[in-house]
Amino acid sequence: MFISIFGAMESGIIYAIMALGVYLTFRILDFPDLTVEGSFVTGAAVAASSIVNGIPPITATILAAFAGFIAGCLTGVLHTKGKINPLLAGILMMTALYSINLRIMGQPTISLLQETTLFNQLGSLWSATGIDAFLNNILSTIGLEQLPTTWAILLVMIVITIIIKLLTDYFLKTEVGLALRAIGDNKKMVRSLSANTDLLIIFGVGISNALVATAGGLIGQLGGFADANMGLGLIVIGLASIIIGEALFSTKTIAKATLAVILGAIIYRIIVTLALRIDFMETGDMKMITAIIVIAALVIPRVLQARKENRRRQQKRAQLDQQLRGSSDA
Template sequence: MSLIAFLGAVELGFIYGLVALGIFISFRILNFPDLTVDGSFPLGAAVSASLIVAGFNPWVATLIAISAGCLAGFITAILNVKLKILHLLASILTMIALYSINLRIMGRPNVALITEETILTPFADLANTLGIASYMLMPVVFLLLAIIIKLALDWFLNSETGLAMRATGANPKMARANGIYDSRMILLGMAMANGLVALAGAVFAQSQGSADVTMGVGVIVIGLASVIGGEALLNPRSIMRATLACIVGSIVYWLAVSLALNADFIGLEAQDLKLVTAVLVAMALVLPGSRFAKMFRKKAGS
């Protein structure tokens, strides 16, 4: 695997680490199976790309994209909490609706950003000033972004509101008995989760130079593989370790994909990406109970 492929995989690992953190909130904290992320990821990309092309400041466009993702998660939670629609079905309904909404926002299947200024443009200019290739600096930029989001999420989940949200996911009846408005916690948590996913979509579109209406297909699978795989490698005994596991799992996932697709002796090509994804997800599901994972976690804990 070349240096460019390695750094590209690490860059994708940090970007999709934000997706994994969002899925961690919905699946692990709230115990809410959420498929909205397959729609909120391209939603963040569509909103940010369309606004940037329209002349908006890229930072403002990214913030609006995050808000759009929060709204998508909020709607899913409303369907479940207020209209009593099964959580899985509620997220599917939102995801399906977002496909048409994303097309409406962009006005066409894809929007190019190659010639537009994005939030990453200053960092590309900095790389030129330092005399290095931009692909060498971008992983550092996304590393810093992932660290900031992780630390902010750690702080929130250990705050009073965060503890109430964790209690809601662990035992809703007990949470209500202790005066916690569990419906509000679900609304807030789902908004946060999809806001993070939308941020990842916005950053991904600006990094790759385009937004596409189909770019969200399979995001939920990648995110779950990152969360489960990371937990297999790092025993999530605390919130800090659990959020770190999400990011580590995402990096390991994309390094495995890159290695599989760039290993000539295996014979895989770009069209085999979904096959590789399926195999990696199966491994992520089996790995946590394996003897190797238990030995690894035992050594890491000692």
């Protein structure tokens, strides 16, 4: 059980980067962008192809982010300059990226099991320090289960995700970030102030897909492969992470909202992992589990809010009845 939850947290913290990208388009820009299902694979394809061709993993990950940025910018151009509906623009770009990703990889799947990835390097570096052996000895002494061999990867990914979160928070408080938030609230008002809304939308969608592609590159290296179909249903995962985070945690400020998205992504992965441990559940049921999680995250808070509102009305009615009785007795 511990190992399963640990693995869920490990992948969840990487998917949190993807969820932050989805948050930028769906919540900040109010732009329903389906490009992410293609740009996620693009990130994995570029990273895997680069590593196979001898490029250092860190450079390959940066190239993956840049490729995602370009894909997002193209979606923004289709919408702003081509006057195409944002949903349709995302679908068109996602469709085009499927073929582009196959071109990048040269085949449907690229294996990284025999290659040196970013996580291989981190694991080797951590083992060389002897810290993992030291901690495992302590855990063995007090009778606890030893840490998984990849715990250092989780630690490093937490640090990386927190850095990306802080950079996102800072970006959304800059002049450009505030303009993007304003566009999501009232595009016409921002345009009336002579702001170049088209350029801002293109840039915002590009940044969003850069984060998604970064997550794709990292997931590809973590799993040891890049596949042309690994982005299927990704938009639902991103939305599920956002919805769960917003349902469980406060989102009154940008900092709290981005933290809620990260925690939502981790919780989502843990829920899916625990659900798949049920005897009658199979791996193929993952899409159904995701749908159930999203439905629950959407419906339960509303039901609880409705009950709370009904309880408040009943209390108010009871107080009013008591006041009326007191005035009639007088």
